[in-house]
Amino acid sequence: MIGAGALIVPIALIALIAGTLLGPAEQRIVIIFLINLIAVVANGLYSGNSGITSFGHLGFMGVGAYLSAILTMPPSLKATVLPNLPGFLAAAHMGLNEAAIVSMLIVGVFAFVVGIPLSRLSGSAASITTLAFLVIVHSVLNGATDFTRGSQTFYGVQRLTTLPSLAIWVAVAIFVARLFRDLPVGLELRAAREDELAARAMGVNIAQRRLIAWVVSAMLMAVAGAMLAHFLGAFSPKKFFFVDTFSIIAMLIIGGIGSVSGAVAGTAVVTIIMEIARRIEEGPLLPSLGFPQVFGLTQLALGVGILIVMYGRPGGLLGFLEVDDWLVRRGRSLVGVARSEALRSTAGKLEVVGVSKKFAGLVALDRVSFELSAGEIVGLIGPNGSGKTTTLNAISGAVPPSSGEVKINGSAVQGLSADKIARRGIGRSFQNIRLFKNLTVLENIEVAVAASAKSGSDIRAEALAALAELSVEHLADRRAGALAYGEQRRVEIARALALRPQYLMLDEPAAGMNSAETQALMGLLRQIRDKYGLGLLLVEHHLELVMRLCDRVVVLNKGQMIATGTPSEVQNDPKVIEAYIGLRKQRGAKDNKNTEIGRKAV
């Protein structure tokens, strides 16, 4: 894999040069750098992809360090250092790599158990929970004296860490992290980092993706712990607590938490800063220049480093950039391949049956019922605040209905999670565009393709074909957040379509478009309906578009359905005229988009 290779080769060269040309003091710095690199890449695999900064990963490193140290220590020595160990641990005697793998597996199981509740949390709630986890692990390491010697130094660990074995583990960590980022699981997790609601609407099971990242990163952390333990030879629980957590987080943040390249860059920069600071701390680095001896300088330097980088580059030195991606993208082809598998069924209907939604005391939807058949375009209109978006949210599972039923081809889906409903065939766009801003346009589409594609299919090629459908394939490598408004709307529709929905719900797709763009959109929507036979539910204030495009129109007012019928029936319905004209009167007959139907009807 070119991605990992571009990062691994320089690291291997550093290890080779250190092993052959450098003295013991410099070798020590390189070894510390490489161990930190595993830890930073591992933490970044979770924190960077999920957007939840973990303060707890040093806990896994600690468990890995103690476990592997116990496993490699000769039984005769264990009888002295840890006389109360249970029999199987007292008798175990392994080599470093074996012990690292066993520790990795045990930590993986431990992380899985801890991760089940954690993966349901988001944002700062999740971050603070990881901090609590660190404190708990620290207390357990201090308390489990039979295994760890408590707060006393755990000594007698075999010094088995060598540059070549370490370099191999670094390569494994980088390879896994880089691969993870590009696999559908990593891509979907990054999408959830950008926008949880939109990711769920694209079929992403966020908790499951977070759990996978948490376990994989914890396992790599255990390896970092094993390497550190067998390099230091002696340590205590405080080695895996706040001070080192701060260093690892500093490396991630300074380099750029959003990429593996950032983790590598941050580790290198911070290792250099810390080494210089440590030398000044230990004694004047350059006595001739008169540098004074300053205690606590290492942490101070890190703090100042974070402040400077955050001020100048809030995303870290490399931000979301993967160096290799940037190199590879230049030459690759942008030819898509349309999907080969059969379309979803073009028969059936989406039924909304007596759906109500209450927000505290407010009745946003009151027993709304209508149907959308495959191949049909239905417009959902009404004045501001009448409940149109809430209807889409209730259907898609973004907000569960308070009562009533939503049926897809006869089976009830209300109460299911949004990602499950998306995978049952409901695609949607959002009123205030919700693209995954820091992902490329192509990656945005790949998230939806991954949720609906058969295993083994070429996700990238299919995503390119979906972009071509909306004539935006030339935008594939652009960052989604950097696109013009009209382009973003098109990409969002392409993304919803890439889910291969049987029913597509678009929330004000023409908002912000000029009249030429709106005309083009109208043609496009008709074309999509004809080609795929899908049912289109269109929320739109642009009434000309609704009246010309829709087969039927449903009108809401104050959460209630006040009319349904063909566009001309609805336009002449007294209740609809009343709703729009009433609103116009209320607003002092201002020229407002809500009054358009009123003017037309009058």
Ligand SMILES: Nc1ncnc2c1ncn2[C@@H]1O[C@H](COP(=O)(O)OP(=O)(O)OP(=O)(O)O)[C@@H](O)[C@H]1O
């Ligand atoms: N999450 C929420 N919490 C509380 N109230 C909400 C929520 N979502 C919507 N509402 C309220 O429900 C009512 C219907 O809102 P909704 O957004 O569905 O209307 P709309 O017809 O889509 O309006 P617009 O045309 O302005 O987009 C409004 O009074 C709104 O304030």
